[in-house]
Amino acid sequence: MSLADRAPLLEAVGLSKWYGQHHVLREVDFRVHAGESVAVIGENGAGKSTFVKILAGAIRPDKGKLYLSRQSVSFGSPREALRLGIAFIPQELAYAPHLSAAENVVLGQWPSRAGITSRREMLRRAREELERIGLDLDLRRPMAELKLADRQIVEILKALARRARIIILDEPTAALTEAESEALFRVLKQLTAEGVAVIYISHRMDEVFRFSDRVDVLRNGALVASAPTAETDPSELIAHMLGQAAETFESTGIESSDEPPTLVLSHWTLDGVTRLQDVSVEVGKREVVGVFGVRGAGADLLAEGLAGRRPEIRGKVTIDGVTMPVFRNPRAAQRAGISYVPAERKKDGLILGLPIRHNLSLLILHRLARLGVVARGAERTTASTLISQFNIRCRSQHQPVGQLSGGNQQKVLLASRLANRPRVLVLNEPTRGVDIGARLEIHRRLREIAAAGTPILLVTSDVEEAVSVSDRLIILRDGVVVDELVGSRKTQGQALRGATGRASA
Structure with missing residues (x-):
């Protein structure tokens, strides 16, 4: 029956x-x-x-x-x-x-x-x-x-x-x-x-x-x-x-370029339960490089290290040809041109009780200030522009960001990081806890950001996201780079096999 x-x-x-x-x-x-x-x-x-x-x-x-x-x-x-x-x-x-x-x-x-x-x-x-x-x-x-x-x-x-x-x-x-x-x-x-x-x-x-x-x-x-x-x-x-047909895409990778990479991580190493072993990664201009691994593989350490949150990591960072040690603190990372979208937006990325416009302008107050006083008109104009560009659904820019849906909170976070005009955008689990519509919007926006010239390092434990958004996909297992997937090899099955160590079927 x-x-x-x-x-x-x-x-x-x-x-x-x-x-x-x-x-x-x-x-x-x-x-x-x-x-x-x-x-x-x-x-x-x-x-x-x-x-x-x-x-x-x-x-x-x-x-x-x-x-x-x-x-x-x-x-x-x-x-x-x-x-x-x-x-x-x-x-x-x-x-x-x-x-x-x-x-x-x-x-x-x-x-x-x-x-x-x-x-x-x-x-x-x-x-x-x-x-x-x-x-x-x-x-x-x-x-x-x-x-x-x-x-x-x-x-x-x-x-x-x-x-x-x-x-x-x-x-x-x-x-x-x-x-x-x-x-x-x-x-x-x-x-x-x-x-x-x-x-x-x-x-x-x-x-x-x-x-x-x-x-x-x-x-x-x-x-x-x-x-x-x-x-x-x-x-x-x-x-x-x-309520309408959705735009979907599958990244097939960008054409190879003779330009030197914008971002280079060289020989990153960290001892401990969650570790890194001589990890090196390059990200070219207009490129989205994904990093995928199961929890504990060390992928999130790369994002946190670039954000200046892991000073214990040993290794070098090169941005636009300038080489320096791994950042000791978030301020050093920001000065070098890194904008970081953290995995925990409510805890680490947004101030939920503040209006949307204040959250959008947090990283650019120095550009909006005159003689040490924030020009509120400029702040409102900037917020209005970003709300429109990122399709943030809200009653007004004065609404507390904590009242928004998860997807719209994530758009506010992403917009605030892009407002800083970074040399490199680093994202850690950028669509965790957002609905499918917002997820597609964010993925499309990331491709547009990269195409406009901002390189992106995307750390994610979502294999579907890792494969569909990235041009190249780095696979980490137990702190070691075990594979790099491009073209026809960049599939969900191949990514999961590399990340878990399961033999190919």
Whole structure:
């Protein structure tokens, strides 16, 4: 019997939600069957998070019905939803950091005898769920000591310990490496094979097609498409998300040039757990050079070193023919003409409480000042120009940058770094946590920036991004350059094989 012929495990009919006059969810119908995986995609602001939070009991709908195994249900809280078998794993995980993984798995359900917690029984229960998914994890370690991927596994174990029949995940791979994402999806595939239904929000088209059975597209709060994944393609889904056909591109590399490279990293070396071993990289004018590796391979060290954040790295930097030691601090990097877009925009790149215009002008105040006083008219004009150039969607330049979507925050960050007129632009995970529409805009803008003469070093753990945007792709593994991909060799499969050490098929 096909899925279409079976009764859905969970069904939503006509879900709607308003916040004041803002209609964030519009008559959405949805269904998921036991053993099915459904991806929910859409631009930021499309209503995805509101929708899954209604399914998980975190938000009450203003209109519509929910049915679980054909029975009408209404959830007053995530606890009520969990009691009926629906578990929600948010992007920002909620856990007790100083308790062990095992304690978190059975949190609120600690086994006891005569009022005394039985740690042996607690560990046994947690191990039972761990064995169910076939993974090895030290359940005695505090959650604070586990890497993010392992914390997510613990959250899944917690859901299984409560006999969840439906697991909902909000962007589960946003901060994971390719290898960690693959491991997570292996677990989820095993669970769907056992009959668990999985619903997840994703911004990564490649994983949608690798894992999901069906994909639902939201736009402006409405369900605009729902199809078996095997019967659609990325271009069609992106067109549904944006309401128009999307421009896509695949970089094939620039023509070779006799010009000397603008940027040269020579013999970079760093000892430690995450290390670099005699790494040398060149970036030519009008070129995007990508650096790809799994977490811990050392790729991010190159970006941080060029930003002046890794003074312990040994080696040389040459910019426009001038050679110098690795930068000792960020100011030295900026003086040399480096503009750096960090991976953590909220923590390291933007001042969320300040208006957009102030964030855009932070690095160029010296150019906007007269006799030590910032010319506000010039600042407003500059902000207006950058907002237009980078298609930053906002109410006005006076709006606090923290109120923008992730994609628009990233555009503000990129625009502020370009306003500084750098000799070299260095980017670390430039599209992490942004929606697909903003991602395409940023990729297109990076190609335009490079074509206009600003060389780009792009460090990313997103293999699709690494391959599509770069002219040349450097592969790092364990701190060593193991390959350089150009032309027909620059494929996702080749990049992953080099980064992980897996033999070519």
